[in-house]
Amino acid sequence: MRVSISENIARVHEQIEAAARRCGRDSAEIALMAVSKTQSAEVIREAYTAGQRLFGENRVQEFSEKVTTLQDLREADWHMIGHVQTNKAARAAELFHAVDSVDSLKLADKLNASARIQGKRLRALIEVNVGGEEAKSGLRPNDPELERLLSAAPGFSSLAFVGLMTVPPFTENPEGSRPYFRQLREVRDSITRRKLAGIDMSELSIGMSHDFEIAIEEGSTCVRIGTAIFGVRARK
Numbered sequence: 001m002r003v004s005i006s007e008n009i010a011r012v013h014e015q016i017e018a019a020a021r022r023c024g025r026d027s028a029e030i031a032l033m034a035v036s037k038t039q040s041a042e043v044i045r046e047a048y049t050a051g052q053r054l055f056g057e058n059r060v061q062e063f064s065e066k067v068t069t070l071q072d073l074r075e076a077d078w079h080m081i082g083h084v085q086t087n088k089a090a091r092a093a094e095l096f097h098a099v100d101s102v103d104s105l106k107l108a109d110k111l112n113a114s115a116r117i118q119g120k121r122l123r124a125l126i127e128v129n130v131g132g133e134e135a136k137s138g139l140r141p142n143d144p145e146l147e148r149l150l151s152a153a154p155g156f157s158s159l160a161f162v163g164l165m166t167v168p169p170f171t172e173n174p175e176g177s178r179p180y181f182r183q184l185r186e187v188r189d190s191i192t193r194r195k196l197a198g199i200d201m202s203e204l205s206i207g208m209s210h211d212f213e214i215a216i217e218e219g220s221t222c223v224r225i226g227t228a229i230f231g232v233r234a235r236k
C-alpha cells in the first residue's frame, strides 16, 4: 500500500501534541523536521504541498542533485543533519539554511567563511555523541573541542550556534534513549548557566521516529522524523 505522506504528517503532529500535553509543554515549541534523506525530489514536493516546511538531509551530494528541481519551494527550510566533510563545507553552506551536525572547529570555521562570502547567515547546532559510539559522529561531551567551539562561536559573523543535536545508540525500547536525551539536555543547561557572551543554546534536536515522544518529555525542540512520515527507507 502506498503511504499517504500528508496523513502521516498529520498523525505525527497529533502525536507531538499529545506528548506535549502529557508533560505540560506547549507543542508550538516543538518543530517537526521531515528527514527526507534517500527520498526523491517528487516525494519531498509532496510533503511540502502537505504543508511541511522543515526538512533534514544527510548527504551534501545527494541533496545538491535533488534541490535543483525544488528551487520553487521558497519556504522550505533545508537542514543538513549528517556528517559534513570539511571539503564539502562551502557547498553545504550554499545549499542549506542550517547545519545541525557541526562537530569540529575546523568545519565551523569553513562554514562561517563560506557563508560570509555568500552573504548569508547560517544557523548551526553542535552534534554531541552522548553515547560515545565509535561509528557515530559528534563530539563527546568532555571533548575539549566542544570548549574550543564555544570559545570561537562569538567570533563567527555568519554562523550562529543555536543549540545541540544528538543521535543516541539505538535500543528496541525507546525508553533506552531517555538517559542520552537527558544527558544532552544537561550539557545544554550547563552551557546556558555559564551565560557565555554571544551564545544562545536553547535548541535541543532530539527524537526520531521510534523515540520522539520520549524526546519531547526530555525537552526536545525539534524532532527529526523520517520513517514515520515517508515509510521505511529503501536500502542502498
Ligand SMILES: *Cc1c(COP(=O)(O)O)cnc(C)c1O
Binding pocket: 035, 037, 058, 081, 082, 167, 208, 209, 210, 224, 225, 226, 227, 228
Ligand atoms: C535518518 C535520520 C533521522 C530519521 O530517522 P527515522 O528513524 O527514519 O525517523 C533522524 N536524524 C538523523 C541524524 C538521521 O540520520
